[in-house]
Amino acid sequence: QKEVEQNSGPLSVPEGAIASLNCTYSDRVSQSFFWYRQYSGKSPELIMSIYSNGDKEDGRFTAQLNKASQYVSLLIRDSQPSDSATYLCAVKIGGSNYKLTFGKGTLLTVNP
């Protein structure tokens, strides 16, 4: 089992819809979880971090964490064409306080 898994997509949603991106991880002791957005040909940028079970909201973005199920998700409300990008889930595996392990990413396309 890979340490951080994501559906590769592509995930296609219409403009204004909610996009739901999912990620599972294998290490039960992981405590820190991140979502990075990567536009085509560009470098990743951090959009959300979450450390506790439950939801964390920031504007149109909501990160959800369920440590019991080893599952983290990202919801994008009112999706815009500018949200079209690859979304990378990243986890600090093995109790590391610095080493991020990334999933392969989910390609999201928001159609006008």
Add this chain to the structure above:
Amino acid sequence: GAGVSQSPSNKVTEKGKDVELRCDPISGHTALYWYRQSLGQGLEFLIYFQGNSAPDKSGLPSDRFSAERTGGSVSTLTIQRTQQEDSAVYLCASSLTNEKLFFGSGTQLSVL
């Protein structure tokens, strides 16, 4: 500069040649990471530097890869005797807290 600077942005080399990739982190960031991103793959951790501590080299794929960080600032990733499987985008990131990584624009390495 305001962000992480990497050079060159593109490097084409012949199999068997050595290459050097450079990273200039954000001023004041003590943590510096190198990741590799191959086509369709997630980011693969290579090496981590933190201040004057010994680097975490656990992600370097072979002894052909080495990296150094001089004066706690600029870092150089060296790949000796390049192979075609080394072709990838090499991303450098720096951080102040290890909670938010700031990535450079990467070096696209092509080994012919």
